[in-house]
Amino acid sequence: MAAMWKLSVIGIIIASLLAGFIFYYVTSLSAKKEKKKQAETILSLLINFVIFIWVGKIVLNIALFIKDPLVILAYPSDSKAFYFAILAICVQVAYKVKRKQLDGYLLVTSFIPIFLFGSLTYEFIQMVSLGDDIAFSYIVLLVFLVLLYLLLQGKTRWMTASFFVMFLWSIGKLLLLFFEPYTSVFGYMLHPIFYAVSAILFLSVLIREFKRRLI
DSSP states (O other): HHHHHHHHHHHHHHHHHHHHHHHHHOOOOOOOOHHHHHHHHHHHHEEEEEEEHHHHHHHHHHHHHHHHHHHHHSSSOOHHHHHHHHHHHHHHHHHHHHHHHHHHHHHHHHHHHHHHHHHHHHHHHHHHHOOTTHHHHHHHHHHHHHHHHHHHHHTTTHHHHHHHHHHHHHHHHHHHHEEEESETTEEEEEEEEHHHHHHHHHHHHHHHHHHHHHH
């Protein structure tokens, strides 16, 4: 039963991300060749992210893994493994950006619509299949952000619109913590500091972008 539940969760995440990729491909104003290239890059990084989660789960529980590796492999990954994977993927992306193998801003702005619509799909499936009413507030936030993203697309710089939407996402998640018993991202319950740090990062990019325009 546990194995079937785990497979169903993985299946929902895969289906949600697939919906996100379709949304990106349909709504993006980039050329078809560029969209395909970015989609392939993001898919590769997402696969690496999953691998990093598993690595993080082992590294963070190395003592128990040595004693009984099957227990760790069967145990669901937690937020600490998620943080480990984020840090690892950021290091990988930073390395590739430094070597001019990736355009960091283009990568992030391409991933944002995938993340938003993928999250919306995931939360909707959770609410419908599991009757998770707590997800409703997050769904409302995601619907607003997706519509705002579509509204701003083409009317302002793509990067500015994308980072502005994600800044609002970070603030929105922080606010939800005051009204709901919990809020999660693809099933991972993250600390408020995570959302605060992401808000600061997205805001700093926006400020730098506005300063660049003024110069």
